[in-house]
Amino acid sequence: MRHDATERARRFARAVVRCDVCFDDVAGSDTARVAPGACAHFFCASCVATIARTHVVEGSIASLVCPACGASIPPHVLRRFLSDELYERYETIALERSLAAMPDASRCPRCERVVIEDGDDHCGRCLGCEYTFCGLCRESWHPGESCLTPERKLEVLRSRGGSGAMAALGEDARRKHREQLADAMALRYVEKEGQRCPNCGFGVVKSEGCNKMTCGNCETRFCYKCGDAVDGYEHFRDGGKCALFDLDAVAAWEREMNAARLNAEGRQRDAYVAGDVIAASNCPSCRQMCYKLANNNHIRCWSCGQRYCHLCRKTVRRGAETAAHFGPGVGKCRQHSAD
Known part of the structure; x- marks a missing residue:
């Protein structure tokens, strides 16, 4: 039995296989199985490497799937085709998205250690630096007080950056302040212009298209108008809660199509x-x-x-x-x- 399997592997290595990505004919020994155990599709090794590198560089690791059936590409396959630097980036993105999908997990604002919030009051107690903070606004714990709005938080951070005290701080402190400022600006933009995923809270801003959105973090599908999770298109059908397309988007599409026609x-x-x-x-x-x-x-x-x-x-x-x-x-x- 073992001899038969070895012989089949040798015949496959010598065979010519058509890659369904680039449509080139390659030797079986130059192919790769992208999702062993989940699917039986083979593609040329260069195409698999290109797919892996592209999605990791762009941060779209949710799209690391078999091009034929959509089965997820496991980490041990990606490790073969990614450099040490890119694989480290892949692990970092995967960890960040896993944490973002956990509603009670956040990072300590001081030491960046992962903290699990206590109960429903979003109180985080860091075991590393013993800092107690609010998981919503990431400021020090403020029981009985409402969180800072994104607009107000941005004002506070900007006022801190303009003070003379920032110049006396080290480079790490100034870098962390710049990151907090960028996060606050992004949060304010999402709150004003976008919508949050109802599952993981990931911010989404629509540039064009319909109102059925897919979260880039957990792939939950939801309505961009009301924020409700949706399954299919019943939510948008006649008599439904929301329209699939906004009237201004339809008008813009018609203008573009008329010009092309x-x-x-x-x-x-x-x-x-x-x-x-x-x-x-x-x-x-x-x-x-x-x-x-x-x-x-x-x-x-x-x-x-x-x-x-x-x-x-x-x-x-x-x-x-x-x-x-x-x-x-x-x-x-x-x-x-x-x-």
């Missing part, structure tokens, strides 16, 4: 006047009608911006996917043709 129609008209071949096809992503101008089969949708093949209607992004999809080889589409 007019531009596409202008290019089509110019091609017709010039006598070029024009053929129509539907975008595989948004189903909008697009036009093939002249003989190029690699089309960019005027509506959603997706690039696809006019001949087979498959999505074909620029770069490695273009080289893999188009060409003279067997099973490939021709990038330029009159049909």
